[in-house]
Amino acid sequence: MTEQTATEPAPRRRSFLMLLPLVVFLGLAALFWSRLGNGDPSRIPSALIGRPAPNTPLPALLELAKDGTAVPGLDPAALKGKVSIVNVWASWCVPCHDEAPLLVDLGRDKRFQIIGINYKDGADNARRFLGRYGNPYDVVGVDGNGRAGIEWGVYGVPETFVVGREGTIVYKLVGPITAQNIDAVLKPEIEKALKAGS
Numbered sequence: 001m002t003e004q005t006a007t008e009p010a011p012r013r014r015s016f017l018m019l020l021p022l023v024v025f026l027g028l029a030a031l032f033w034s035r036l037g038n039g040d041p042s043r044i045p046s047a048l049i050g051r052p053a054p055n056t057p058l059p060a061l062l063e064l065a066k067d068g069t070a071v072p073g074l075d076p077a078a079l080k081g082k083v084s085i086v087n088v089w090a091s092w093c094v095p096c097h098d099e100a101p102l103l104v105d106l107g108r109d110k111r112f113q114i115i116g117i118n119y120k121d122g123a124d125n126a127r128r129f130l131g132r133y134g135n136p137y138d139v140v141g142v143d144g145n146g147r148a149g150i151e152w153g154v155y156g157v158p159e160t161f162v163v164g165r166e167g168t169i170v171y172k173l174v175g176p177i178t179a180q181n182i183d184a185v186l187k188p189e190i191e192k193a194l195k196a197g198s
Contacts, residue, residue: 021054048152048166048169052150053079053086061118061126066135074115074141074148080167083112083193085160087137087177088149089122091129093157095176100133102177106186107136111194116140119149119157160186164193 047056053076060073078084085105089096107114116137118126123142130137143149152161155174162171171189173181 014172016143036129048161049172051169052167053084053163053169055149056141056143056148056151058117058143058148061140061142062123064127064135064140066128066138071135071137071140072176074117074139076167078113078115078139079163083165083190084115084163086111086115086117086152086163088117088119088152088157088163089155090119090157091125092121093119095159096129097133099158099177100129100136102179102182103136104134106177107138110119111171113138117148117152118142119154120144120146162186162189162193164196170196 055076056074057076058074060071064071072078079086085106089099103114114136116139118140120143126140126142141148149157152159153172158176160173160177161169164170170193171186172184177186
């Protein structure tokens with residue numbers, strides 16, 4: 001009888017120890033899910049806010065014109081002296097199709113320039129995309145290998161940056177420009193940048 005009571009707790013303890021890693025894993029998974037799943041991706045902080053825009057010269061998208069003039073590639077000097085909206089986009093990006101008409105509307109405001117970084121895209125596809133929706137960009141730099149995207153800290157396409165007159169990044173929008181965030185978030189950030197250097 002004493003032998004039997006001594007052996008009874010051991011199997012219970014062993015099954016608890018076998019379940020412990022599963023319980024820990026499920027607890028950590030629930031924690032990560034609650035932290036990541038409920039977050040707004042557009043609120044992901046950027047280490048570049050308040051810092052100079054990356055010095056990333058990019059070639060022009062060949063055969064692209066706006067108002068009869070060839071659209072230049074990205075010269076980092078273009079980011080100084082005028083407020084710039086830098087939009088990272090691609091023709092293969094589904095949300096980019098949704099935000100394109102909003103960017104075209106935004107491009108009618110001549111107080112700032114809109115710069116496009118065409119991310120890992122084919123030139124023909126990019127030109128077709130702009131032919132379909134209209135070209136809001138004053139400058140289009142081609143980031144064929146994604147190197148500029150890394151330097152700009154791009155999490156995914158599309159992303160939009162507001163760059164002040166001094167060439168400093170003042171705001172970053174992760175994800176597409178939407179009818180909700182353009183008036184509530186993006187335009188107020190642009191207005192702040194316009195007032196800051198005037």
